[in-house]
Amino acid sequence: MTDPLTPVLTANWAQEGSWTLPAYVDQGGYRALKHAVTLDPNDVMQMVKDSGLRGRGGAGFPTGMKWGFLPPLADKPRYLVVNADESEPGTCKDIPLMLASPHTLVEGVIISAYAIRARQAFIYVRGEVLHVIRRLQQAVSDAYAAGYIGKDILGSGYDLEVVVHAGAGAYICGEETALLDSLEGRRGQPRLRPPFPAVAGLYASPTVINNVESIASVPAIVANGPEWFSSMGTEKSKGHVIYSLSGHVERPGQYEGPLGITLRELLELAGGIRAGHELKFWTPGGSSTPMLTKEHLDVPLDYEGMMGVGSMLGTRALQMFDDTTCVVRAVLRWTEFYKHESCGKCTPCREGTWWLVQLLERLEHGDGSVDDLDTLLDLCDNIAGRSFCALADGAVAPIMSSLKHFRDEYVAHFEHGGCPFDPAAATLFEAETATAGVGV
Ligand SMILES: Cc1cc2nc3c(=O)[nH]c(=O)nc-3n(C[C@H](O)[C@H](O)[C@H](O)COP(=O)(O)O)c2cc1C
Ligand code: SF4
Numbered sequence: 316m317t318d319p320l321t322p323v324l325t326a327n328w329a330q331e332g333s334w335t336l337p338a339y340v341d342q343g344g345y346r347a348l349k350h351a352v353t354l355d356p357n358d359v360m361q362m363v364k365d366s367g368l369r370g371r372g373g374a375g376f377p378t379g380m381k382w383g384f385l386p387p388l389a390d391k392p393r394y395l396v397v398n399a400d401e402s403e404p405g406t407c408k409d410i411p412l413m414l415a416s417p418h419t420l421v422e423g424v425i426i427s428a429y430a431i432r433a434r435q436a437f438i439y440v441r442g443e444v445l446h447v448i449r450r451l452q453q454a455v456s457d458a459y460a461a462g463y464i465g466k467d468i469l470g471s472g473y474d475l476e477v478v479v480h481a482g483a484g485a486y487i488c489g490e491e492t493a494l495l496d497s498l499e500g501r502r503g504q505p506r507l508r509p510p511f512p513a514v515a516g517l518y519a520s521p522t523v524i525n526n527v528e529s530i531a532s533v534p535a536i537v538a539n540g541p542e543w544f545s546s547m548g549t550e551k552s553k554g555h556v557i558y559s560l561s562g563h564v565e566r567p568g569q570y571e572g573p574l575g576i577t578l579r580e581l582l583e584l585a586g587g588i589r590a591g592h593e594l595k596f597w598t599p600g601g602s603s604t605p606m607l608t609k610e611h612l613d614v615p616l617d618y619e620g621m622m623g624v625g626s627m628l629g630t631r632a633l634q635m636f637d638d639t640t641c642v643v644r645a646v647l648r649w650t651e652f653y654k655h656e657s658c659g660k661c662t663p664c665r666e667g668t669w670w671l672v673q674l675l676e677r678l679e680h681g682d683g684s685v686d687d688l689d690t691l692l693d694l695c696d697n698i699a700g701r702s703f704c705a706l707a708d709g710a711v712a713p714i715m716s717s718l719k720h721f722r723d724e725y726v727a728h729f730e731h732g733g734c735p736f737d738p739a740a741a742t743l744f745e746a747e748t749a750t751a752g753v754g755v
Contacts, residue, residue: 334416345463348469367544373526396498403709405633424436490505491524548574594638603627603705606720643724647679650668663702671698688726699711
């Protein structure tokens with residue numbers, strides 16, 4: 316097949332010392348910034364709007380439109396906050412990007428802050444990734460020394476301060492309003508909206524919050540033009556994105572391609588599912604996005620395509636699970652994560668995720684019944700859409716989708732009196748279930 320990859324954000328990752336300022340500049344780095352500061356900030360914002368860039372943090376909200384929600388300039392300062400918390404199971408694109416090429420993000424931060432007329436920007440990084448934090452701090456410090464950050468940037472009269480802030484490692488702090496509370500020094504819990512961050516965000520001032528990959532996409536848009544960006548992707552999902560393939564795949568890793576590529580195409584590039592096995596289920600964008608099966612290999616990986624099959628594109632964290640995986644066990648592990656990470660603010664999520672784990676444990680051990688499956692769905696129904704933030708919706712997604720695609724496998728657990736799955740010989744499950752009249 317023709318190589319459908321479009322390396323832009325990942326283009327310099329294999330270069331010697333790609334994270335250093337000289338290597339980045341050698342590759343054309345900070346060229347876009349030099350151009351941007353000669354333009355009116357409104358024109359830079361318009362370029363981002365025209366490109367069709369949609370937020371890469373999961374929801375896919377148009378970035379330029381979000382920037383346009385800021386109220387007119389007044390006495391209050393404006394802030395740019397970069398969401399670099401990346402904690403969703405399976406999601407691993409922002410951390411590699413910041414590790415391999417922190418200046419791509421830093422340049423994006425400066426141009427984006429200039430476009431929205433912010434004089435202070437924060438990069439909120441997940442606390443556990445100390446190596447990434449150090450690399451970012453070094454990149455910011457080198458950018459200050461080179462005159463790209465600080466007073467009168469490149470003689471333009473524009474001033475900007477950039478702070479790299481380490482979180483304490485809580486999944487909920489990736490939710491944008493919880494992140495703001497955490498950045499202000501409070502316990503990270505989601506805020507009631509409205510007011511939205513664009514109006515009253517950090518320190519109750521107008522704030523733009525964007526994902527690392529969204530902001531890192533801005534320099535290439537400014538350097539190459541919005542038409543170049545929107546020539547990639549599909550009608551409503553424009554541009555290039557990073558797909559992270561993990562799990563039972565021959566060559567896991569980051570594959571940058573246009574929106575709308577299919578999993579089948581990506582798997583061809585990644586050497587396919589590991590030898591001797593076949594794909595059983597996969598997530599399009601991390602554990603919070605409903606799982607799909609091999610029937611969905613040819614569905615375009617864009618926002619519309621994934622919605623059309625009852626899932627979501629999310630963060631393009633493509634986790635592959637082959638025929639040796641017990642779906643009930645995998646779902647239990649994810650649910651334990653959500654139970655642990657529930658911030659406790661609202662009852663359906665705090666109590667509900669605890670009950671979900673109890674039920675799934677029982678089912679996985681083979682002590683469940685058909686009634687438990689109904690209770691599981693009933694619980695999910697009382698959590699999704701009835702909780703304070705989207706963590707709860709994500710928590711029920713693996714359960715509801717696995718029951719849709721693999722109900723027989725749940726049933727096989729209590730018919731067998733335990734997990735009927737022998738990972739060493741995937742055939743056992745097939746043999747057992749065939750006699751029980753159940754197929755996977
Ligand atoms: C529980 C939870 C965790 C989240 N974690 C992240 C995260 O780690 N990084 C991120 O960019 N967005 C995360 N989000 C989405 C953010 O709330 C927000 O939509 C995003 O940062 C906006 O950026 P974008 O418009 O550039 O996509 C999370 C949302 C929820 C509900
Ligand atoms: S849904 Fe869960 S994570 Fe979100 S506010 Fe409620 S308890 Fe906290």
